[in-house]
Amino acid sequence: MSPKKIIGILAWREGKRFGEPEYLRRLVHAGHLLGAEIFVFSHQDVFASEKKIRGFVPKESGGWESSWFAWPQIVIDRYRRRVPEYMKLRHSGLFDFANSPFSKKWRVTQLLAKDARVKRWIPETYVYAPATLKTMLVKHPILYVKPGNGTGGKSILKVAERGSKYQLSGRDKNYARKTASLSDPEEVGKWVKRWVNEQRIRDGNFLLQQGLDLELVPDRVTDVRLLIQKDKKGEWRVTGCAVRVGEKGSSTSNLHGGGKALPFHLLVSRRFGEERAQKILQECHHMAHQVAMVLEEHFGRMMEFGLDIGVDVQGKTWLIEVNPKPGREVFQQMGALDLYAEAICRPVQYACYLIEEKTKRLTKEVELSSRRRR
Ligand SMILES: Nc1ncnc2c1ncn2[C@@H]1O[C@H](COP(=O)(O)OP(=O)(O)O)[C@@H](O)[C@H]1O
Ligand SMILES: [Mg+2]
Structure with missing residues (x-):
């Protein structure tokens, strides 16, 4: 029988509170059904110099229990907060991750808008600037103003031209609805400027995007x-x-x-x-x-x-x-x-596949080097 595959799931935790407990619980369960050794860990569970790692698995009765685990062969990164400790670990080279680090909305949009294979699907997008807002307002009957580093539909404003008016409707940082009906583009400019200042997430920027009629x-x-x-x-x-x-x-x-x-x-x-x-x-x-x-x-x-x-x-x-x-x-x-x-x-399943491929590669390398020695 081949040895158990060891999979780690990197996620945010504070005490025994995890970012997405239900999903993590189900992931671990799926791993057990596939016969893997699988556990959740966070940045504070890694003791690199001793090659030790503390992992958490869900208990039948609810909650989590922790124990020491062998070093994971593959790690699934499910950490969804950009805290410095996580960023450091992510770039430490200590683990083989199934998924690479990704960029913020603006860089990803820019990259896709330049690629001939996909650019036809990308709405026209710029970084927010008052002058760009003016030209975009003339060009598109709907416009979206959204944070370049946002998630979950927060801080997003829609500006739609309806008859002689501009209808503004937004979701602020707390999902609260904000609306306005303005007739003067200058007023819209001021309103959006205030939105950008008040709804900014950390030091992020805002994007102006061609709005789609959905x-x-x-x-x-x-x-x-x-x-x-x-x-x-x-x-x-x-x-x-x-x-x-x-x-x-x-x-x-x-x-x-x-x-x-x-x-x-x-x-x-x-x-x-x-x-x-x-x-x-x-x-x-x-x-x-x-x-x-x-x-x-x-x-x-x-x-x-x-x-x-x-x-x-x-x-x-x-x-x-x-x-x-x-x-x-x-x-x-x-x-x-x-x-x-x-x-x-x-x-x-993908993590298991990566471990199998890795094992095959290692076996081949060992065979080759022992052949060379002979
Ligand atoms: N350019 C757009 N045109 C029409 N609707 C949009 C546009 N951009 C965003 N939306 C609406 O706002 C939602 C959230 O925007 P999105 O860019 O996915 O940000 P988030 O990261 O907060 O989910 C989208 O799912 C869509 O419903
Ligand atoms: Mg979204």
Whole structure:
């Protein structure tokens, strides 16, 4: 029997409180079913000079128990806070990570907008500057102002031209709704300037992005969340997708901001017909594969991406955002429990695949060097 594969999951913790306890619990469980030794750890659990690592596994009765583990052969990075201790560990070279570090929204958008394979899906985007806002307001009937380092639909403002007015609707840092109706572009300029100053996340910048008309349902922003993951053979595969429907009047569709997940076909087929919906879905898949390929060429080995895709009222497909550590709640929320289970299983299967490949490589190297010695 081959020895157990050892997989670590790097995540944020404080005491026995973890960032995403339910997901981590399920990951560990999936690993056990695959026969792996698997545990969650955080930056404070690594004792590099002694090659010791403290790991946590969920208890049947709830909660977590810790013990010492052997050094992991592969680590899945699920740390979702950019604290200095994590950044240091991430770049220490101590572990072999399944997924490479990724960049902020602005750099990723810039990179994709320049690549001939994917640029047709990227909305026009610039770093916020008052003068750029003016020209973008003239050019696009809808405009989005969003933080270049944001997540979860926070600090996002939509500016839409309606008749002789500009309707502004935003979600601030606490998801609170903020709205205004202004008639003068100068006023809009001032309002946005204030937004940028008040809603800035740490020292981040803001982006101005061509807004897409995503009201597949009147007065609601709807978009597609697609999950693409590496499978047990190390190949990219679309696990599934869902449509997220935002709250009435909200500028975003994010689940944390009250959005609801529905099956793709329910909404897209109803709007565009079966045949067209199938084509749109194919394009989403094609986009996901191309984007994963381009990003992996740039950032190094990756494991999964959650894509926010806009399908506008004309049926044109756009890429809004790429998430390197995506949630899976859309599948759970729309009742696709098989997809939800698969989405949790795949990272662990991929980690097992990486360990097998590594073991094969090492065995080959040992054989070669012993042959040379003979
Ligand atoms: N350019 C845009 N056009 C239309 N809707 C957008 C645009 N940018 C963002 N949104 C809406 O806001 C949501 C959040 O934006 P996103 O860029 O994904 O930021 P976050 O990282 O906070 O999720 C999107 O899922 C979408 O519903
Ligand atoms: Mg998003």
